[in-house]
Ligand SMILES: Nc1nc2c(ncn2[C@@H]2O[C@H](COP(=O)(O)OP(=O)(O)OP(=O)(O)O)[C@@H](O)[C@H]2O)c(=O)[nH]1
């Protein structure tokens with residue numbers, strides 16, 4: 001199949017060492033049916049860390065890439081090493097992509113490697129999504145990491161999703177724009193009603209998101225603030241897309257690469273995000 005430019009995405013996975021990029025890539029590849037089984041770092045059989053040195057050291061040394069075919073799109077995705085000694089190589093890859101996913105551990109939060117790649121992506125003016133990853137891990141804390149990111153990285157970071165459960169109870173996400181909730185079975189998304197106990201949180205975070213998106217567009221802001229008219233779903237999506245592209249906002253998503261939870265949503269989001277015009 002031939003892909004038009006509008007169906008192609010070129011993106012890079014960035015983040016501190018051990019923030020889960022290679023394992024996330026494993027789930028992305030699995031969902032896109034590029035591999036039949038998901039490998040692990042411990043077994044040394046991941047698609048991206050395939051060199052003897054990487055298998056031996058149990059971390060990425062080289063950038064590796066693979067296309068992901070998803071819903072009539074071709075997403076070229078580069079997995080990069082987070083280890084500081086190899087960061088020079090990472091910088092070069094930023095020249096050939098249009099967007100970045102910055103992986104942050106839901107347990108460790110901000111680490112020096114994240115601060116580095118954040119600076120690089122700003123220098124390169126790359127549209128950037130932030131993924132609060134490893135949501136299944138003991139002591140994972142989405143809200144703590146989210147607040148920390150807003151305070152110390154950028155006030156323009158804003159949640160597009162909130163998690164359903166955390167650590168061993170992490171089972172899915174609520175999409176704040178669409179107003180939908182999702183749980184996962186072997187990576188496959190199943191739509192559910194927003195659970196009753198999440199209604200208040202959903203409303204609170206959705207309102208913050210709408211406000212933030214509206215602030216990037218005078219026309220929508222005026223309607224929203226002065227006339228109290230909420231933007232339509234279409235307006236929200238278009239305005240969000242432009243704001244992400246212009247680096248006015250940096251959306252937060254959450255997932256567990258290891259358990260393959262909310263990874264297929266990420267693929268959907270990437271097909272939606274036309275980074276370049
Ligand atoms: N619980 C849990 N563990 C994870 C997850 N993702 C990765 N891990 C573990 O965290 C460790 C590091 O994962 P990697 O995927 O190699 O991290 P990375 O960001 O590619 O690391 P570098 O390539 O060194 O920068 C491994 O032991 C993984 O099994 C996750 O979603 N949940």
Ligand SMILES: [Mg+2]
Nearest residue numbers: 021022059060
């Ligand atoms: Mg890696």
